[in-house]
Amino acid sequence: xxxxxxxxxxxxxxxxxxxxxxxxxxxxxxxxxxxxxxxxxxxxxxxxxxxxxxxxxxxxxxxxxxxxxxxxxxxxxxxxxxxxxxxxxxxxxxxxxxxxxxxxxxxxxxxxxxxxxxxxxxxxxxxxxxxxxxxxxxxxxxxxx
Amino acid sequence: xxxxxxxxxxxxxxxxxxxxxxxxxxxxxxxxxxxxxxxxxxxxxxxxxxxxxxxxxxxxxxxxxxxxxxxxxxxxxxxxxxxxxxxxxxxxxxxxxxxxxxxxxxxxxxxxxxxxxxxxxxxxxxxxxxxxxxxxxxxxxxxxx
DNA sequence: ATACGTGCAAAGAGTTTGCATGACA
DNA sequence: TGTCATGCAAACTCTTTGCACGTAT
Numbered sequence: 441x442x443x444x445x446x447x448x449x450x451x452x453x454x455x456x457x458x459x460x461x462x463x464x465x466x467x468x469x470x471x472x473x474x475x476x477x478x479x480x481x482x483x484x485x486x487x488x489x490x491x492x493x494x495x496x497x498x499x500x501x502x503x504x505x506x507x508x509x510x511x512x513x514x515x516x517x518x519x520x521x522x523x524x525x526x527x528x529x530x531x532x533x534x535x536x537x538x539x540x541x542x543x544x545x546x547x548x549x550x551x552x553x554x555x556x557x558x559x560x561x562x563x564x565x566x567x568x569x570x571x572x573x574x575x576x577x578x579x580x581x582x583x584x585x
Numbered sequence: 586x587x588x589x590x591x592x593x594x595x596x597x598x599x600x601x602x603x604x605x606x607x608x609x610x611x612x613x614x615x616x617x618x619x620x621x622x623x624x625x626x627x628x629x630x631x632x633x634x635x636x637x638x639x640x641x642x643x644x645x646x647x648x649x650x651x652x653x654x655x656x657x658x659x660x661x662x663x664x665x666x667x668x669x670x671x672x673x674x675x676x677x678x679x680x681x682x683x684x685x686x687x688x689x690x691x692x693x694x695x696x697x698x699x700x701x702x703x704x705x706x707x708x709x710x711x712x713x714x715x716x717x718x719x720x721x722x723x724x725x726x727x728x729x730x
Numbered sequence: 731a732t733a734c735g736t737g738c739a740a741a742g743a744g745t746t747t748g749c750a751t752g753a754c755a
Numbered sequence: 756t757g758t759c760a761t762g763c764a765a766a767c768t769c770t771t772t773g774c775a776c777g778t779a780t
Contacts, residue, residue: 458754458759479744494762499745501760520744533707544704548697553716559689562678562718569714571698573707603734603779624769639737644770646735665769736777745767752761 444471444525448510462486462493466501470511476522476532476541514541533571537578544571589616589670593655607631607638611646615656621667621677621686659686678716682723689716 445467449459465486469477477485483498502523505511514522516534522541530543549569557564590612594604610631614622622630628643647668650656659667659677667686676694678687694714702709 455755456759460754460760462761492762496746496763497761503746504760531701533701533705533709535707536710542705542707544701546697546701546704548700552691552693555693556676556678556689556691556716559691560678560687560716560718561721562680562687562716563724564678564716564718565681566717567715568717570712571701571705571707571709572711572713573705573709576706579708600780601734605735605779607736637737641738641771642736648771649735732780734777734779736775738775739773741772742770744769747766748764750761750763752759754759755757 441468442471451510452508462490462497463501463504465490465493466498467505467510470505470523470525476514476524478520478522480520482523531569531571533573533575535575535578536572537574540575540577542575586613587616596655597653607635607642608646608649610635610638611643612650612655615650615668615670621659621669623665623667625665627668676714676716678718678720680720680723681717682719685720685722687720 441464445464448467449464452459466482469482469485475481479495479498479502482502483493483495486493486498502511502513506513506523510526512524512526514524514532516522516539528545530545531549533542533544534540546569549567553564553567556567586609590609593612594609597604611627614627614630620626624640624643624647627647628638628640631638631643647656647658651658651668655671657669657671659669661667661679673690675688675690678689679685691714694712698709698712701712
């Protein structure tokens with residue numbers, strides 16, 4: 441078990457919260473995978489070690505970890521959500537060909553909320569910024585059928 | 586019928602494309618409503634004048650108008666999409682309380698794609714920027730049950 | 731007259747819910 | 756031992772698909 445999960449376990453060691461095999465496995469997978477997995481991907485992967493694990497349990501735990509602030513749900517279109525372990529704030533570039541996601545930081549954007557606050561009548565509390573493009577792998581391929 | 590719809594009709598006057606009552610009504614509603622309606626809202630509203638209109642027709646036409654580049658689909662989470670008639674590029678502020686959407690412009694963001702291009706390995710083709718906050722109406726209300 | 735568009739019902743994907751059983755603290 | 760979590764099946768929401776009928780051009 442990795443140190444990130446161990447730290448989170450001690451955070452979660454409270455009355456009313458239990459650590460189960462399944463929850464541990466999901467946490468471990470999310471902390472070690474760097475691929476922004478979907479619920480389905482997590483389910484299929486964990487199924488190899490825990491053949492009885494159910495889709496419901498994956499969803500339950502993703503919602504639980506989200507409520508606890510340990511993970512972030514990444515929502516793209518009507519298709520399925522992706523999830524990532526929460527580390528420091530960053531943004532995502534999404535490949536429009538293969539769906540691959542990369543992280544990047546852009547500290548300049550922090551100032552933009554103030555500018556936007558002046559533009560709008562809303563009391564701004566947050567923002568979403570995503571880039572779309574073609575990843576290196578998809579860009580190398582010839583564009584013919 | 587308003588002038589925006591009239592202009593679009595002449596653009597669509599091509600072999601293989603037909604103008605129907607339903608399509609016209611959807612176009613008219615999208616050009617006059619400034620509320621970023623959902624497919625369901627469009628359906629319910631048009632149902633008053635065209636009692637036989639179906640949900641399928643609304644979706645069909647929204648997809649058609651989207652392919653023609655006349656409207657923009659706004660996707661928020663797993664919940665239903667919203668649609669707006671395409672005018673000039675702008676961004677959205679979404680109220681986290683009531684879901685209300687306002688438009689605003691922020692030309693500074695255009696330069697950010699270049700900065701992001703340097704940060705990432707992707708060939709950047711576009712971006713998404715959304716703000717979240719509390720609208721004036723929701724902000725006025727006392728925060729008690 | 732010729733298809734394009736419509737409208738009904740059914741399918742589909744992703745996620746949540748109800749509930750009896752299992753297992754962590 | 757109490758009750759939180761699991762896992763199965765069913766429900767749910769939003770959207771798309773199949774197909775016969777209607778209707779714009």
